[in-house]
Amino acid sequence: MTDTLDSQPVPSTTAAADGRTAADVVTPELVARLTAGVAGSGTTACHTPFTGQKLADLPEATPEDVERAFRRARRAQRDWERVPVRRRAAVLLRFHDLVLERQREVLDLIQLETGKARLHAHEEIQAVSIAARHYGRKAPAYLRPRRHQGAVPLLTHVRELRHPRGVVAQIAPWNYPLELSVGDALPAFVAGNAVVMKPDTETALTAMWARRLLIEAGLPEDVWQIVLGDGPVIGPEVVDRGDYVSFTGSTATGRAVAQRAAARLVGCSLELGGKNAMIVLDDADPDKAAAGAVRGCFSSAGQLCISIERLYVHEAVADAFLERFVARTKAMRLGSALAYGADMGSLVSRAQLDNVTRHVDEAVEKGATVLAGGRPRPDLGPLFYEPTILEGVSAPMAVCAEETFGPVVSVYRFSDEEEALALANATPYGLNASVWSTSPRRARALAARIRTGTVNINEGYAPAYGSVQAPMGGMGDSGLGRRHGSEGILKYTEAQTVAHQRLLPMAPSLGMDQEGYADFMTRSLKALKAFRFR
Structure with a gap:
């Protein structure tokens, strides 16, 4: 009833061309390095879909561990947001170079954790590098104070400021464990936020690899917290503590995340399913x-x-x-x-x-x-x-x-x-x-x-x-909000308008009574339209 593929290789192990196996790649030393600083009172495990074998034992968080992770992130965020944006952006540019230099190690991890072909794993290298370069170069422009026309030209000076939201709660999926973890976190970091992330346990090594590399590039260690655990248990604990929620996953779970965020009047972005x-x-x-x-x-x-x-x-x-x-x-x-x-x-x-x-x-x-x-x-x-x-x-x-x-x-x-x-x-x-x-x-x-x-x-x-x-x-x-471009970074900020009224108040003055003031403003508004003020 079905056609078969004519020329399929029949590999029986996860060995590479040079003879490396999963055990050669995911060594105890590597796991110890990647899990350093990851909160967890218990133990969980990740496996490779290629064979089903266990790759590593990892820290598993309890709700109390999640609470502690948020406390650490909040303390670190207060100092991180005071770092000038150009210095924060420089961290992303150094990270860009490190990802490209050390890609072989993470390509192995992506393949072992997701089962995907190496060329498709390299798509994640490309995507993360492009995002790091873009926000490393453009973040200062996206976040700079902007001047706007005031209510009364010349008399009202208006500036729009962008402040970090605080601690972003991020739920990252298993299918693109590099791009959809650190790739989504980079604009949050350069905007001055901390992140508490829950990646999928089965693909957590890749996310933890990215965290260690970003720390090496200059990100303060506590600014990025990772917690692992069962989704229905740990996921709500993360969502309920964030100042903003970033979620990528199924539409059904996305609806539940949106409801929890809305109950606290917290913003969220959701990339969900597609057909x-x-x-x-x-x-x-x-x-x-x-x-x-x-x-x-x-x-x-x-x-x-x-x-x-x-x-x-x-x-x-x-x-x-x-x-x-x-x-x-x-x-x-x-x-x-x-x-x-x-x-x-x-x-x-x-x-x-x-x-x-x-x-x-x-x-x-x-x-x-x-x-x-x-x-x-x-x-x-x-x-x-x-x-x-x-x-x-x-x-x-x-x-x-x-x-x-x-x-x-x-x-x-x-x-x-x-x-x-x-x-x-x-x-x-x-x-x-x-x-x-x-x-x-x-x-x-x-x-x-x-x-x-x-x-x-x-x-x-x-x-x-x-x-x-x-x-x-x-x-x-298919979701709410956008990643990439100005929307992909400004969603991680709160906009603040600072308006400075000079010389004359927005009220009757210079001897005008209320009716005279209303008449003056009416004529002024008509003139502003006639002179095509926006």
């Missing part, structure tokens, strides 16, 4: 679109909020596109080596594998056709699943509307551009989309009508995400 669409127009290049679909659908085994799960192809190019897309997918190499070469790695957990299997099997039972993949690969490791293309998907199949978060894409044919737009927008999610066309003007016009926070033309997700001067985030059930 992202790719539209291939009738003038698209089938070869380039097929290659882009492989990247957009199967990077990090599809465990990416902005990856493509719905693929709409114009009937005029559908056959040519699918021939190329299926061939490229079947030729993908799966593997677990700690080296470049594999095109896709493993899923991260049994829960992810079960969800992917459920979606595909149910779709097939209800009439969908598997064009490529469609089965687990226990010969490669306990959590491997082939990159999968489905056709003939329709409601009420779960894969039609639910987020799969795995290497599965459903292909639909269309005949009219308006039809494709309606189908792409027929979802409560609104995170990312992709449009393929040889006409930039046509593609941009369609992109502007798609209800998503980002749209990529002739690529799946990387250009929009990597363009960190521009905001990135979701609409609808």
